[in-house]
Amino acid sequence: MKDPNIRISxxxxxxxxxxxxxxxxxxDKNGWIDIDTLLAAAEAHGTSISRERLDxxxxxxxxxxxxxxxxxxxxxxxxxxxxxVDLELxxxxxxxxxxxxxxxxxxxxxxxxxxxxxxxxxxxxxxSAALAQRVGARHGNPVTLIVQSAQMHADGMAFYLSRNGVWxxxxxxxxxxxxxxxxxx
Ligand code: HQG
Numbered sequence: 001m002k003d004p005n006i007r008i009s010x011x012x013x014x015x016x017x018x019x020x021x022x023x024x025x026x027x028d029k030n031g032w033i034d035i036d037t038l039l040a041a042a043e044a045h046g047t048s049i050s051r052e053r054l055d056x057x058x059x060x061x062x063x064x065x066x067x068x069x070x071x072x073x074x075x076x077x078x079x080x081x082x083x084x085v086d087l088e089l090x091x092x093x094x095x096x097x098x099x100x101x102x103x104x105x106x107x108x109x110x111x112x113x114x115x116x117x118x119x120x121x122x123x124x125x126x127x128s129a130a131l132a133q134r135v136g137a138r139h140g141n142p143v144t145l146i147v148q149s150a151q152m153h154a155d156g157m158a159f160y161l162s163r164n165g166v167w168x169x170x171x172x173x174x175x176x177x178x179x180x181x182x183x184x185x
Pocket of ligand 1: 013063118124166
């Protein structure tokens, strides 16, 4: 991997979303870790990150994956966790429709059991079909499902908007999504 920022972003995603034990640290119940503790543990486990590079990465990250606490002493991932943390998300009303990008190879299973969060804490939904298509392409031949989010919300299901603009919900039952008409599968 050529770009060191991408390598470090992936490293931070691993530690701050999925496996802090990789570098023998833990996150607090809200997903935060002290920045000095994080950088010292990263260094001790072979990944040296200067404070300047961390600042640059947090502020310029393409998806704003990470955030500093208000006092500037701690850092956490904005979403995408598989470890059990409470991001203190506030439920908000979603737009009429949202989009979920997936791969065609998952469709049979999704049509059977709905869109599930799998290893993560929430199902991730995008505000635009184009963005969802890019998320789906990470897994293979992409297909974008249209989610009737306002209807779900009216039926009592909670939605959250992460600090970096990803819509989150617990699951999308089969009756609330459809394939785009143009998608020949
Ligand atoms: C699929 C990236 C079979 C689901 C993105 C997805 C996103 C099912 C995959 C964030 C299923 C899980 C999350 C079912 C869902 N049967 N497969 N019933 N229900 N699936 O990576 O949404 O770059 O955990 O469609 O931008 O792809 O990491 O979720 O294909 O925001 O910051 O199971 O990750 O952000 O895959 O991506 P993932 P995702 P970052």
